[in-house]
Amino acid sequence: MVIQVRFFASLRESLKLSDCALPFESAMTVEQVWNKVTNNQPLPANLLCAVNMEYVSLQDAVKAGDEVAFFPPVTGG
């Protein structure tokens, strides 16, 4: 099983990555997912994250099959 990871907007451009799949090995948090897929890049200020399209915090748990998304503050409307 894998975790799907997605990046949006300025974060997608700065990381040069829109999505990737991470093998699920053991229980991990959203922050640990960030560290694995970005090779421990520092967390951007005001980073937002979602699991399965719901807002979560960096300390929330991720399970196999989840879709994790990272993105900057939103600017719609």
Next chain:
Amino acid sequence: MHIEIRNTAFEPYQAVQAYQDKLAAAGQYGATAVFVGTMRDFNEGDDVKAMELEHYPGMTENYLATISQQAEQRWSLLDSLIIHRVGELWPNDPIVLVAVWSAHRKDAFEASRYLMEELKSKAPFWKKEHLTDGHRWVEHNTPG
């Protein structure tokens, strides 16, 4: 309740009229609050030539449906409509429409304000502005 994310231009006032014409609540609503957000040709002192609007397909629609349901629970509403553009926009293009129907004005005014503020602060959309000398991501929205 209806939510639409679209990548082509729309005319918000025609959209309000078309939606209202099909409302089952005809005769019950005495108040309709309409908010239209339109693209400006300036931001933070610079001329803005065009804009790209990105969203998170699926999460954006889910979030707008959630806040619409919350508004229905909090106020006495007969119906609501949200339309939001994505893709390439030019100055004077409508970006967003929020319309709310209720029996009395208090519910429509307050619910439309709530929907717009929730949309602006948490719905996953991102604006990229095209300036005369390059482009930049908008980093935050102005306070409501």
